[in-house]
Amino acid sequence: MVAEGGESAQSGRSSQWEEALLVSSHDAALGRLFRGTIHNLNGVLQVATFHGEMEGMMLARAAELFEQARRAESAELAALLAELEALLGGQRDSLGQFTEKINQGRGIMRRVVLTPALTPASGESWTLNDVLRAEIEFLCADSFFKHKVAKQLELAEDQPSLQGNLALFHEIVHRLLENALEAVRGREDAAITATTIANEAGVELVLRDNGPGVAQGDRERIFAPFYTTRPEHLGLGLFLARKLAGELGGEISCLAGAGGVFKLRLPAG
Structure with a gap:
């Protein structure tokens, strides 16, 4: 009888620490979620900020080129228009990357909003x-x-x-x-x-x-x-x-x- 009681107590202790581990693991998962979210959003914002600054610089340069083109002779005009065309092409590419990062940030935020609840009750399927x-x-x-x-x-x-x-x-x-x-x-x-x-x-x-x-x-x-x-x-x-x-x-x-x-x-x- 003593042996059986000892086994029962040991089984109870084992169950308790396993349950405690599960609770601790869930809390750690939420902490990991937010650490990862902050890290990844910071990276997204850094890239988006960079491309936003580039957009401003390129728009300013485009305005300068348009002003020079108004005053330029025909030979100079061709060179200015070529530079302007290249500038606008770069701006288009930069805007594409900017949009990509914004969408990536939206995706991260979607997971942040849904995952802390960690339940399909939101209507989202995973x-x-x-x-x-x-x-x-x-x-x-x-x-x-x-x-x-x-x-x-x-x-x-x-x-x-x-x-x-x-x-x-x-x-x-x-x-x-x-x-x-x-x-x-x-x-x-x-x-x-x-x-x-x-x-x-x-x-x-x-x-x-x-x-x-x-x-x-x-x-x-x-x-x-x-x-x-x-x-x-x-x-x-x-x-x-x-x-x-x-x-x-x-x-x-x-x-x-x-x-x-x-x-x-x-x-x-």
Whole structure:
């Protein structure tokens, strides 16, 4: 009886710390969201500001050229008009980039407005591709990930909308991306490939990195709580990702292959 009671108490403590971890992870996800948003919006605003200043300079120069053209002789006029034509062409290109950045900023703000609630109650539908793009965007707050990691996306279209707590999907994808990032951190040729697959059974995400990979004997052990091959980590990321995937009726597995290969499978509907 004592042994059984001890096992029950231990199971209760395990459940408590897992629940506390989930709550903490959700709070951390919101913090990560806003850090990434601020970082990315700052980059958008810097580029938009630059192109706005360029627009002002080019318009001022265009006004000067028009004034000179009014007073110029025919030979000078041809040269001035050629310069003016080139200037207007550059202005058109700059305006295109300015508009692109404004639209990018709108996209970031759309995700900010919707994602903190992390619920489909807003009427917006989200797919696994949407979650993946958002988490990649937010992870770009990490300078190494943004500037040093080659990122390749191979995304299946016509995916079904995700059903359930959107926070869980975001947390799972973030944990998998973060694991891939740590595997390649410091490499000169760091690369991560994300592939999504959609079929009648559901949707899948396969993340590949060109890090050291996972030994065959460790492909299951790495999902155990507190198991890690990196001393500076707690060893809870993959454990949490798999647990959350299970709550959604899905699963995460580590596959054989060069580097690290992880597959997330989520059922349809």
